[in-house]
Amino acid sequence: MADMSDLLNLSEIEAVARAGLNPVYADYIAGGARDEITVRANESAFERLRLLPRMLRGGGKRELDVTVLGSRASMPILVSPTAFHKLVHPEGELATARAVAAADTIMIVAMAATVAVGEIAAAARAATGGHGALWFQLYIQPDLELTEALVRRATDAGCEALVVTVDSPALGASERNRRNGFTDLPAGLACENLRDLRDGEPGHVRQIVMSPEISWEHIDWLRRITSLPILLKGLLHPEDVRSAVRHGVDGLVLSNHGGRQLDTVPSTIELLPEVVAAVAGRIPIVLDGGVRRGTDVVKALALGAAAVGIGRPVLWGLAAGGEAGARRVLELLREEYDHTLTLCGATSARDLTPDLVRGVPQ
Amino acid sequence: MADMSDLLNLSEIEAVARAGLNPVYADYIAGGARDEITVRANESAFERLRLLPRMLRGGGKRELDVTVLGSRASMPILVSPTAFHKLVHPEGELATARAVAAADTIMIVAMAATVAVGEIAAAARAATGGHGALWFQLYIQPDLELTEALVRRATDAGCEALVVTVDSPALGASERNRRNGFTDLPAGLACENLRDLRDGEPGHVRQIVMSPEISWEHIDWLRRITSLPILLKGLLHPEDVRSAVRHGVDGLVLSNHGGRQLDTVPSTIELLPEVVAAVAGRIPIVLDGGVRRGTDVVKALALGAAAVGIGRPVLWGLAAGGEAGARRVLELLREEYDHTLTLCGATSARDLTPDLVRGVPQ
Amino acid sequence: MADMSDLLNLSEIEAVARAGLNPVYADYIAGGARDEITVRANESAFERLRLLPRMLRGGGKRELDVTVLGSRASMPILVSPTAFHKLVHPEGELATARAVAAADTIMIVAMAATVAVGEIAAAARAATGGHGALWFQLYIQPDLELTEALVRRATDAGCEALVVTVDSPALGASERNRRNGFTDLPAGLACENLRDLRDGEPGHVRQIVMSPEISWEHIDWLRRITSLPILLKGLLHPEDVRSAVRHGVDGLVLSNHGGRQLDTVPSTIELLPEVVAAVAGRIPIVLDGGVRRGTDVVKALALGAAAVGIGRPVLWGLAAGGEAGARRVLELLREEYDHTLTLCGATSARDLTPDLVRGVPQ
């Protein structure tokens, strides 16, 4: 295995990961919906933004940590939910959880994890220096009792917030997966959070249902059955963002699902200013989609995000070097974020104001 | 022959079709006027538009069907007129008609079809589950009695509307065809709608005349001799669109002839908002040019089109797999349109409003 | 030699010409100043403009001819001055003149022609159907008596206008020529218009001087010594264009010298609207730079040019096929212009209005 410390940026880690992975799984991770226009837009939109740093501000100790909805993280870089970590590494989400705990940040555990959230939580607690927080990503199921049982599981495991994915009234269409015939998990892998959930024969794993029936009423229902903070992940239209505030939602994950749901939706960073205006400071926004550099983190924070999430890079890290690989991804981004703060004359996210960001003139 | 169900999108079908076709005919289909700037613009303009979906709207049963000028279609995706289907498949327009009837949508029969409209209509009626409508595309001929005979033929065959192509005062200049020496149809193929039309020796096929003399007075004349709805196909200038409304035209096909007439005209999707404003809701607009994805359909409908038309993709389908290939094209687009509606939180075209579409910020 | 009629557009003629030419001379023709940014901009700017044709206007006989400053041309496509035609064909400007006369348009004879203007005029008069007009391109020389002698020569030869190049206070810097060591004309070739001009030993050819001293006073002087119409070629700044009107100049050739003088100046077509506004209809504007298609001609005329000029294409034609090649270039453009008029619903340049042209939306 490559020595992780030799890998200098997320792009190099991805290259190592791809070289060692089953191409079908690499396609599954890298791919997105249809022509993958949004997949590419997420990254290119960051490149089109320019930073205008401040100078001679006299430094002082940098503070990288943030607190989002009561969960503290040692840096404003969270781990967005991604499915099936065991596809790329035998330890799966356990390795990820240890890496995230060591980095002392927040892991948003995917409902489609290949390790149950309780075991993930135990691994995180047992990790070296482990004290990162867990949030739980949820697809609300039409079967509300099932959904409630899932919420209870996540709550019992110590998850501190629920991230409800709302952009999936149907599964996104990855033509790469269809071409590769990748439709089922390999033997031995399953969505463990849905095993032995409510009645049924022991060991049975339920299917995740993505239903267009899910509506704001379901959000209201969820609000009533849990006291955990609720974030909605996947709203893109400013009208929907305003609805979220009206429905008492606690936060947003501004995400286009990494370009895996509807192709040709805008990149998240280009939507951020409008979404920030729509929430008007009432609730925090975590942005994911295309974050690959410390400068990307600073751009998102300067434009109003409370934190960013990364998805694919964690999987590439996991594939390239297991727990050490995932940790390398997080530490590289931390170093880059710290370095970018310094070069911007900032000591914390509070110094990052919208005037530091410019579009590229045409 | 490739199994049509293995082909995952229109681009794959085109690739299979090209691999099996005489390159001269493939060039004839794919090509356009001069430098083909407009051919490329039609597709790239859709890619530059972004969709902003709505979430949590609670679904409900999707309704894909639309009614345009009294003709019902099971989806807002029509078949635009294209010439010479027998060039790419021995069954020619008969196969196309069966595929369109099976898909239960509208086929705009080309005046330059290699099967007479009456036979096309019979094939459509006899098709499995066949009940799609036929419209007839017409180049008004300077010889008005000839034109009237053609209109009668189309009417007698059961065509429900006339689509008058107005962008062809002269034939477009395909340099591909000139380079390939492709000037005449192969032996045995002819524009069958012009066979035995009015006097002349039996079996004689008249030439289609494209004349710059055709004017609004011809449209007024046509209005008087037929009670079928009249759509004009090919108007691009907003001033002309306003004239069409004043002349009592029933609908428009917003089309640049697939980039085959005047090179460097704008893509149709970029003209759509202005054309929609010019008609001010008085008459429906069908848009064609570059529609290759369900997201393209949704973008056009959200910006005000009543339906879209596809041209080349049907020919590629026909070339790749005859009737089954053409059907695959229509079914893929239907699936994609349905999927896109779902992911946009919409249940029918009525939910598709202009705020769902954005240009790409620069 | 290739059969000229097999060549379908100007790009194909250029390809044939380059294949047969000494690469040093091909570089001399194709090249421009420094990084050739303006050379490329001239062509790409036309591609970025869109045409919005009118339909159903009822045709009528097309009139292609125009009259510019009293000189009639059978089409609004003139031949811009280019130097050294004998470099690419032994008959040099004689062949060009015959081709232009046959096409019945205007040839702007270059001061740096390798045939004297009197002989060019004789060849034009003797050409098949020859009755094209000649204009004479002039670099005003600091030696005014020499300049006056040149003007007299051109006048005596029957030139109907003077085109004074004003963008050359110094020779442009072609790094291609420097790299190729192309600094002198091959033996036997000379600027024949400067042979035996005023005193000096018989046969002596003077050097063309490009001097920064030339100023508006020289234009005023020229105005006094000739009654021929004077056009200035090479003004780009709107302030200078207004000065030209004030100084009583009769016309402009809006030209950036084919990108051969100052690199990174704008394409001429993008400057045209501003220059048209600056002259406010007082004097006609001939535009050259990047005209390669009939659609380019229509775009320039619609935006206000009285005619266009072509430079390099004539040389490529000459190199590819001598007089026949140059004629093919002119006839192809005429056909394309005629065809574009038809497809735009126009019968003459008078129908070409600015609303027919659009920029490409971003």
Next chain:
Amino acid sequence: MADMSDLLNLSEIEAVARAGLNPVYADYIAGGARDEITVRANESAFERLRLLPRMLRGGGKRELDVTVLGSRASMPILVSPTAFHKLVHPEGELATARAVAAADTIMIVAMAATVAVGEIAAAARAATGGHGALWFQLYIQPDLELTEALVRRATDAGCEALVVTVDSPALGASERNRRNGFTDLPAGLACENLRDLRDGEPGHVRQIVMSPEISWEHIDWLRRITSLPILLKGLLHPEDVRSAVRHGVDGLVLSNHGGRQLDTVPSTIELLPEVVAAVAGRIPIVLDGGVRRGTDVVKALALGAAAVGIGRPVLWGLAAGGEAGARRVLELLREEYDHTLTLCGATSARDLTPDLVRGVPQ
């Protein structure tokens, strides 16, 4: 060694230099921060600007020289500070100084020079025709007495101004250098300006410290301890530019450190108009970053710069041909600047007004 006079532009000199250099050092010079987006932006931003020259202004003798903060230069093209000239040529900064003196312009000696400023000054004085001025580039060190000693050294050597780099609260991150393992200077090379500076064992060379603690108070302190003009190099935010004026700074070097500090900052030429507006004529601005052509010089001056600086090109010249190579770089730019002035109808920088520059229309 290549004959310098065969090299026709800066790009050819760079190619020759790279061919002969250790690739690790070539990467060190060419590279920049992270993804090098700003490195590329510096050059491409100039290409996106267009020049609109004036004509017929009647020339007159051109004056290329400028005076900036009391230092005269024979042309408005200075040598920006770059480190470690001995990496690319054994004579290092001595050769550079001789070339700059011969060109009679200003060399901004880098604090990280591999020759002490006193020796550089001696070499400049002894050069053929040498009378170029020296300025000294300074990283203010947290150890103020050390800084003061450095300032004294530069002053004693005859430097006429101090250029304080303020964009380096930390070292920029060149991933090329990390990949190449280039972390230390080869044996025998050192930052000679920091040798034997204040106490410590004889021969000891101090490390340059880049500290985020440096603030406006340090600028005020420097203002008090020296009477030399002070320029700040690296301010990008207009707010910081206004602060500089308020703090009594004498000039600015508008620079993004060649894209070597914070990646994705804007190109300097695109920031220039705003920075010019912010200083409102109170202090002169020298711009560096991407200047490779005489047209670039004219664009910067027309938009308000007092002069430009070049960095990498001097190093490529030095690598390609030592003193003669650096001189060739300076003479090529001088020739191109002179030529561009002529072609713009200008005789000195005073004629270069903002209306001569245009953005590229989209």
